[in-house]
Amino acid sequence: MKQRMIGVSSFVNHFVASRFPKSCPFILVCEFPRSGANWIRDMIGDALQLPVPRSSLLPITFSALVHSHFPQPVLKGRAVYVVRDGRDVLVSHYYKTLQTIRAGTPEQRRRAIKLHPSMGGVDGDIKLGSEIRAFYDEWKCRPLGSRVDWGEHVKGWLNAKARGVVVVRYERMLEEPNETLRSALCRLGGEDPNEIAIDFAVQRNTFESKTGRAPGQVDNNQNRRSGQSGGWREALPPDIQARFLVDFGDALDLVTAL
Template identity: 40%
Template sequence: MIKPDLNLPARPAMRGRIAWAMRATSAKVNYEWALRRPGKPPFIVLTEYPRSGGNWVRDMVADALQVPAPRFSMFPITFRAIIHSHDHRLIRGHKAIYVLRDGRDCFISHYFKNRNAARSADAGIRASILRHHPSLNGKLSDEAEMNAFFEEWTRRASGSRANWATHVTSWLTNTPPNVTLFRYEDLRSTPEAALAAGITQLKGSPAPDEVIRFAVLRNTFEVQTGRKPGQTDETSTKRQGLAGAWKQEMPAGLQDKFAGRFGRALELAGYRI
């Protein structure tokens, strides 16, 4: 009788599923630890609604604080670091960062990112996107597709268990002092001043000017992409790097629909309708 070789390597697909499950579990454990045992974890929690600029802000803050920002860790984080989440549940009593961006820009960014992914050569990626957003199956005109995507996005966009209004309302209603707010638009218009103010709140003392300048320059859109803000690459997850692009890219009727659906949240977040 031939004995099976138990030392054979796992199939690539199986290894991928195991790695994905480990990363997802690790991220959940990190967040639940901070949520349920505030003050105990050694890390700072950064959360955002997807496409709010969280990766960019995470890397700038990590550079300014001189701490790691581990991505896709298969194990829970047990050291001083910045961890990144999209969870909408407000964390009290533990050092946290909330990244805020105009929901209309989040929508536009989410739409183009998912539309590009839905046209991916990877069948698994396509299936994952179309499960949340069947409107991106390529059968609709551009405007009809964006309108249909909006209806899906308002219920539950890929990457978040809550829609934009629920997410920002959770974090901006009676925000506790343990939460430092970084606004995307401020970081685009006055990056050094906005980053310095946030770091001072996080640390309780200011960071040296040269450290802030280094963190900003190391993470500019130009350095990350080789393009200037506004130069569009439809295939990139960093598509434009602009604030306010929704005014040109969202049809007028959809702008009105967004304001009608999410006007209260826009006002709470400090954005003009």
């Protein structure tokens, strides 16, 4: 019941941001699931000293940063859209689905197995094996946490070219966090951001400060797995890499061009 109420609240927040931007005091931070928006939202929130409410059961009616997975782009209000290489998203989604099935609530587990039945019988340590092929077939049709596939989600937001939407690429934030955060804040507010606030936000949200692990130290049982990008090269079998380019090559071109 609680999850359903949170979903309703998320829909209402997205609706208000899309239809009534002048009455919408919050900034919507949207992503396809597992693209890194929680991390980037927290950095922006720290830099702007805005709250980042989580799991709200009611619509947000104050200045804040609100997370969303909705595929419909916000055309009039302020929003941040976070994009990430879909192959890394796929790998991250795989492990997150396993975590949900093994440690989630009964309702979460039922939902995950309904969308990804291939994962229902996976036992032992969490590791990516041959079952990724069956998982990919499910993921590309209707993944856990999204109404549409990765390509449709990304193309919908990027092709809209909405004035109020600031696009942030996950990989660029990893490589140049201060510069990327500064650019996002300038586009959001139109003013020169406070450099001390930027340094504080970046340092407070490093992978090491949040996990106690150095980037590259992988823990597949955690939401923050590796703190790096490009892991798909070793994780995905060559045939899945090839299939991804066939299925989502046009969307991947949009992302890599940013």
